[in-house]
Amino acid sequence: MLLPVIMAGGTGSRLWPLxxxxxxxxxxxLHGQQSMLQETLNRLSGIxxxxxxxxxxEDHRxxxxxxxxxxxxxxxxxxxxxxxxxxxPAIALAALHAIRQGDDPILLVLAADHVIEKKAAFHDAIRKAVSYAKKGSLVTFGIVPAGPETGYGxxxxxxxxPGDGVSSPHKxxxxxxxxxxxxxxxxxxxxEYYWNSGMFMFRATRYLQELEKFRPDILQSCQLAVEGINHQxxxxxxxxxHFIDCPDESVDxxxxxxxxDAVVVPLDAGWSDVGSWAALWDVNEKDENGNLLKGDTFLHNTQNCYINTDDQLVATVGVNNLVIVNTKDAVLVAEKDQVQDVKRIVEFLKGKCRSEYRRHRETYWPWxxxxxxxxTDRFNVNRITVKPGESLPLQMHYHRTEHWVILSGTAEVTIQDKIQLLTENQSTFIPIGAIHKLDNPGKIPLEMLEIQSGSYLGDDDFIEIN
Incomplete structure (x- = not known):
């Protein structure tokens, strides 16, 4: 039976600011009704x-x-x-972990951020690959090229x-x-050439044998890393x-x-790695003027544009071939044929130590x-949503006070040794150094405003109390 191994890494530079x-x-x-990770997993149904x-x-856990x-x-x-x-190294971790579980599965290695429009063709290619992986081959999936693309290997x-016609596998x-x-x-x-999809299939032990032959240093680091494996x-x-000492190397x-023993199975299934805003425009449906629109927009005399806006109205007049992306904290406007240079914006933001390259204004947590x-330098205002039954950990701050104002739902607030229930339109104050905790004991989400005030408001002014 196949073991899907989904590679969900990535730094998010090519589709900034979203x-x-x-x-x-x-x-x-970005394509379909769910996230690209979810679409990748759902695409396996039927196999x-x-x-x-x-x-x-770890940052994305x-x-x-x-x-x-x-x-x-x-x-x-x-x-x-x-x-x-x-x-x-990532694939080695998955292979070693599976073997430690007493199994030697065939690994189906997929990226979490690819678009594949023809599910049946994708499944057919997987079935062809299985027979070769069982025989000890290391299979890759080659994308039947749709044009002279310079952005792919x-x-x-x-x-x-042995196979049927143009879809036959090859060495x-x-x-x-x-x-x-x-x-x-x-x-x-x-x-004679295919695009390199970055998708693979091979038996776990077979991959490790070849890794030991060609890069024993990578294998050794991964073996040491999984020896101390623990589940939380x-x-x-x-x-x-041990893993930090591992060399940085692609499986290719x-x-x-x-x-x-490498085998390539052709794949003609509407594949894209969505490596730019232009590529995303290519793989999605457009209106009669060639525009791809998401969010609140008004267009006049506008053609062949990609426009994506979070919650503000974006209006265009007399423009063509643009990418416009509006988030809560940044706006991108670019010619569609120059979107590969979006990474230069990210490089600039990193160089200036600005937060916009790393995080959105809105962040997600387990709670x-x-x-x-x-x-601002002296105060921040956050809108916090706590899911029913969830809680923020017991904590304290050395440099800031906090005011909490309940907008909807019920909050159970612990400050030092005092516990109180707060509901809509009620508030509380947390002094500097006070140990405090927030719980949502209700059946609906808790919505509240948090006003932080003090001489230092950095994220590291946070002490979790165990």
Whole structure:
């Protein structure tokens, strides 16, 4: 039975400002009705698989857990990476963990942020790949190219293997880097090349054998990391110090380009890695003027635009071929054919230590969410939503006071040794240094305003009391 291994890493730079380091594109609804991670898992329905394993950064653990819970796929199946070390080590973690569980499954390695429009064709390619993975091959899925794309790596096919016509699997002749336009056109005309999808299938032990042959240093680091593995709720934690020492390497470089047993299965299923705003415009339905619209918009004499707005009206007059993305704390306006340079904005924001590259104004937590409405040097105003039955931990602050104003629902507030129930239009004050806690004992979400005031308002002015 297949074990889906979903790679849910990523830093969120190419689809800024909607995607951020702490909220990258795989957690956003960009194509379809659910997030890209959820769409990836739902796409597997109809294939006989084990419960999936999701590999993500520790910073994203609560996002992953909540999104898996929403689609009934949460089952103590989230492997946390203390630091990103690319795909070769991540897959090794999944393989080693499965073997420690007493299994040697065939791994189906998928990225959490791809669009695949033709589910039946995707399933057909998986079924073809299984027979080769069972024989010990390391299978990759090559996307039948739709044009001379310069943003993808390519796979050149070699000897044809048993199959039916143009969809027959082939031995992999070589992997090639992203080409120039002229070279990409030559690849397309030859009919011998596929786009490199970054999706793979192989048996767990077979992958580890090849990793040991070509990159024993990566394997050793991962083996040491899983020796100290421990489970905390839905999360699988590994030894941070050993994994941090692991080399950063993709599975392509570490194994697939070196192994003599690589097989490529063609995939023509409406695939895209949605690597830019232009790519997202390509894969979604447009109106009669070629515009893709999300949110509150008014357009006049506007064609071929992508416009996405959170909650403010965006109006355009006499524009063409633009990307306009409006979030609560940033606005992007770009020519659609220059969106690859959005990463330069992220580089600038990082260099200036600005928060907009890393996080949205609204952040998500196990207990609910927090929307930073006003930020100044001396006070912040947050709108906090606490889910029914959830609570903020017992905590204290050294540099700030807090006022809590209840907008709706019921709050059970603990300040020092005093407990009180507050309801709509009631408020309380928390002095500097006071130990306090917030619970929602009700059946509906608790909505409240938090006014923070003090000489220092950094996120690290937070002491959790165990």
């Amino acid at each position: 995607s951020r380091e702490l909220y990258p594109k795989q957690f956003i609804c 006989d698989t084990q419960e999936p394993v999701v590999i993500c950064n 609560f996002l992953v857990a909540e999104q898996l819970r929403q689609i009934n796929q949460l089952s103590k199946n989230i492997i946390l990476e203390p630091a990103g070390r690319n795909t070769a 390519y796979i050149q096919r070699g000897e044809r293997l 992999v002749l070589r992997f090639v880097e992203k080409p120039s336009l002229e070279v990409a056109e030559e690849y397309l005309l030859s009919g 709720g839905d999360f699988i934690n590994i030894q941070a110090e 470089y570490a194994v697939m380009e070196k192994t003599e 609910g969410r927090c929307d930073l409405i006003v930020r």
